[in-house]
Amino acid sequence: MKYGKVPDEERDMVLPGVDFSLPEDHADTVAGLAGGSGSGPLEVRAGGTMWTIRPWRGSVYPAKAPQRTWPVHYGAAFGTIELNATHYRIHPPERMAEWAEGMPADFRFCAKFPAIITHYRRFNDCVGPTDDFLAGLDALGGKRGPSFIQLPPHFAPHHGDRLVEYLRQWPREFEAAVEFRHPGWFEGGPEAERVWTAMGQLGIGAVISDTALRRDAVHMRMTAPFLLLRFGGYEGHPSDRKRLADWCDRLAAWHDQGLTSVDLLVHQPDSVHTPETCRLFAELARERLGVEVRTPVPTLF
Numbered sequence: 001m002k003y004g005k006v007p008d009e010e011r012d013m014v015l016p017g018v019d020f021s022l023p024e025d026h027a028d029t030v031a032g033l034a035g036g037s038g039s040g041p042l043e044v045r046a047g048g049t050m051w052t053i054r055p056w057r058g059s060v061y062p063a064k065a066p067q068r069t070w071p072v073h074y075g076a077a078f079g080t081i082e083l084n085a086t087h088y089r090i091h092p093p094e095r096m097a098e099w100a101e102g103m104p105a106d107f108r109f110c111a112k113f114p115a116i117i118t119h120y121r122r123f124n125d126c127v128g129p130t131d132d133f134l135a136g137l138d139a140l141g142g143k144r145g146p147s148f149i150q151l152p153p154h155f156a157p158h159h160g161d162r163l164v165e166y167l168r169q170w171p172r173e174f175e176a177a178v179e180f181r182h183p184g185w186f187e188g189g190p191e192a193e194r195v196w197t198a199m200g201q202l203g204i205g206a207v208i209s210d211t212a213l214r215r216d217a218v219h220m221r222m223t224a225p226f227l228l229l230r231f232g233g234y235e236g237h238p239s240d241r242k243r244l245a246d247w248c249d250r251l252a253a254w255h256d257q258g259l260t261s262v263d264l265l266v267h268q269p270d271s272v273h274t275p276e277t278c279r280l281f282a283e284l285a286r287e288r289l290g291v292e293v294r295t296p297v298p299t300l301f
Contacts, residue, residue, distance in 0.1 A: 022218065148176065150207075172203060
């Protein structure tokens with residue numbers, strides 16, 4: 001997650017000055033969560049952004065496991081993945097089904113919308129790519145989690161009408177969320193508010209990206225009863241524990257209001273520290289939420 005990331009060489013200087021406290025809920029959050037069934041157990045999953053991480057050999061993956069088997073080992077260790085592969089290429093349903101087949105029944109893929117839709121065509125003339133993307137998502141079956149649109153940084157609120165038009169055509173049975181990047185989306189202007197209101201009406205979620213240098217993106221504005229939380233960690237820095245503990249407390253409160261599921265999608269430099277961050281989250285979720293979160297067992301193969 002380059003967006004809002006602190007360069008490694010500046011971490012010890014910058015992080016102590018960052019206010020990582022979570023803002024109060026936006027006024028719309030009560031209505032956004034109301035469509036959920038908070039009386040049931042909260043589904044909580046944690047995972048990373050890819051399974052092709054060579055340094056995980058000997059810890060997350062058996063040391064001698066061939067790379068073609070890594071997806072299966074990933075699924076045994078984590079409960080979710082930010083599927084960035086779909087951003088760069090629309091994979092055929094057969095490939096998506098193959099990935100799903102190797103995962104446990106409770107695993108979820110959170111697929112990123114293809115760049116041809118979001119970045120190149122910018123939601124114009126996208127029927128063909130959208131149908132192809134939906135075919136792949138459908139092939140995931142019960143292992144399909146919420147997908148998400150990552151808007152380009154320069155996609156400002158005055159472009160919002162084309163986004164809303166696209167979202168109105170999106171089939172409701174496929175959960176989807178939007179990650180905003182341009183600062184204007186968080187400033188309360190009328191063009192942005194029209195999009196936020198439409199998302200709440202359509203049941204489209206709003207991704208929350210928690211990273212040091214973009215605290216505006218921690219908007220705490222829930223427009224649907226599920227959450228994709230993109231968490232930028234700092235390799236075991238003490239702030240990671242405090243931030244994750246605060247998130248567990250907020251998730252508990254949101255569950256009481258209707259939150260049904262959360263996918264913690266961990267970003268760490270080169271993904272090397274992702275298993276440790278997920279284990280820390282699982283420990284805190286057990287203590288503060290009373291739920292078990294699948295994470296890699298901290299033993300070497």
